[in-house]
Amino acid sequence: MTCGPAINGHRLLARLDAFAAIGATPAGGVNRPTLSVEDRKARALLANLGTARGFTVFQDAAANLFLKRASTDNDRPPLLIGSHLDSQPTGGRFDGALGTLAALEVLETLEDNGIVTAGPIELVAWTNEEGSRFSPGAFGSQVYAAGAFPAGWQDAVDSNGASLPDELAATLKALPEAAERPLGGPFTAYLELHIEQGPLLERQGALIGAVEGIQGTRWLEVTITGQVAHAGTTPLVDRRDAMAVAVAIIAQLQATVMPADVNARLTVGRLTLTPGAVNVIPGEVVFSIDLRHPSGAEIDRLETEITSMVSEAAESGGCQALVRRSMDVAPARFDERLIGIVEDMAKRRSFPCRRMFSGAFHDALFMARLGPAAMIFVPCRGGLSHNEAEYVEPHQIIAGAQVLCDATLEVAG
Numbered sequence: 185m186t187c188g189p190a191i192n193g194h195r196l197l198a199r200l201d202a203f204a205a206i207g208a209t210p211a212g213g214v215n216r217p218t219l220s221v222e223d224r225k226a227r228a229l230l231a232n233l234g235t236a237r238g239f240t241v242f243q244d245a246a247a248n249l250f251l252k253r254a255s256t257d258n259d260r261p262p263l264l265i266g267s268h269l270d271s272q273p274t275g276g277r278f279d280g281a282l283g284t285l286a287a288l289e290v291l292e293t294l295e296d297n298g299i300v301t302a303g304p305i306e307l308v309a310w311t312n313e314e315g316s317r318f319s320p321g322a323f324g325s326q327v328y329a330a331g332a333f334p335a336g337w338q339d340a341v342d343s344n345g346a347s348l349p350d351e352l353a354a355t356l357k358a359l360p361e362a363a364e365r366p367l368g369g370p371f372t373a374y375l376e377l378h379i380e381q382g383p384l385l386e387r388q389g390a391l392i393g394a395v396e397g398i399q400g401t402r403w404l405e406v407t408i409t410g411q412v413a414h415a416g417t418t419p420l421v422d423r424r425d426a427m428a429v430a431v432a433i434i435a436q437l438q439a440t441v442m443p444a445d446v447n448a449r450l451t452v453g454r455l456t457l458t459p460g461a462v463n464v465i466p467g468e469v470v471f472s473i474d475l476r477h478p479s480g481a482e483i484d485r486l487e488t489e490i491t492s493m494v495s496e497a498a499e500s501g502g503c504q505a506l507v508r509r510s511m512d513v514a515p516a517r518f519d520e521r522l523i524g525i526v527e528d529m530a531k532r533r534s535f536p537c538r539r540m541f542s543g544a545f546h547d548a549l550f551m552a553r554l555g556p557a558a559m560i561f562v563p564c565r566g567g568l569s570h571n572e573a574e575y576v577e578p579h580q581i582i583a584g585a586q587v588l589c590d591a592t593l594e595v596a597g
């Protein structure tokens with residue numbers, strides 16, 4: 185089997201350093217909030233690098249940034265490759281930047297080798313993947329997928345009172361050399377390289393993750409209503425203690441859901457109780473359940489199981505229970521042909537590869553609903569991400585970018 189052209193690893197590592205300097209934190213991480221001054225600097229640098237190689241720079245109304253490399257038929261829908269440039273406030277240097285700069289490296293490698301593809305290949309840097317400055321995350325890819333802005337988006341403000349429409353307008357204005365293009369549009373496939381942000385690849389000694397999809401997430405809000413009463417005078421038989429019921433439910437969930445299924449994730453991350461006095465039996469407890477699974481049917485089944493468990497526990501504790509769904513994002517399944525290509529390309533380079541699901545959200549989740557999409561993961565040290573200490577070994581970076589390059593050429597034909 186033959187391999188495609190080798191990427192320029194030194195160039196890619198130098199680019200990662202250059203972008204990590206934009207919004208660099210003293211602890212070695214990156215603080216590059218979406219649509220901030222630092223984000224605009226990173227976007228300008230990417231646009232300049234692209235222009236220098238003869239790629240055409242575009243941005244849409246959501247400030248998604250595109251670098252288009254011409255082909256024999258430029259009217260064909262593009263093959264999109266990329267990721268995002270924004271970061272968490274105490275983010276790492278690789279989350280998003282790796283996939284974006286590896287995509288640039290792919291375009292440059294094709295250019296260096298004089299390779300002409302049948303259809304155009306475009307790098308995309310999505311706006312506001314992280315969602316920590318303005319909600320929701322994966323904003324740019326969601327707007328692209330919908331071809332429109334979501335209702336109420338104009339009302340989003342950050343913690344300093346800056347508005348999303350103002351910051352978006354200023355960001356678009358800061359890059360006048362980018363041609364405007366409409367939102368959305370057809371594409372032949374979408375490929376994204378990203379760090380795993382979890383420990384599985386490192387633990388299993390794999391270099392490449394062929395990502396099969398992104399697990400679904402459902403948030404439930406459980407309200408247990410009992411009776412407020414005196415802590416000193418109320419005997420056990422007369423208590424309708426909402427806290428005692430909530431604790432029993434949470435303990436049962438923790439003891440059953442994840443131990444029974446290695447793919448299930450259950451987290452109770454928020455709990456409030458009323459009235460919240462040291463000498464008063466709580467009359468109401470509200471807690472959250474974050475439920476995740478690669479299978480939508482399994483999420484449905486777990487919700488049914490949780491709902492009946494909650495009502496039984498509430499009844500036996502003399503309380504009432506209400507379970508309300510507060511968020512639901514269906515799992516995404518990536519394209520089987522693209523997953524196979526990623527596996528094949530890793531195999532050709534003798535990179536240990538395993539299939540896996542993504543535990544985190546990515547822009548690819550929304551692209552997969554529109555057309556063929558897949559992701560390539562590389563390990564990160566200790567599975568640590570959204571952290572200034574995030575680290576990927578140079579050989580892992582280069583392997584991931586190489587597989588992205590090989591897969592891009594395979595798909596582009």
Ligand SMILES: [Zn+2]
Nearest residue numbers: 279280313378
């Ligand atoms: Zn990311």
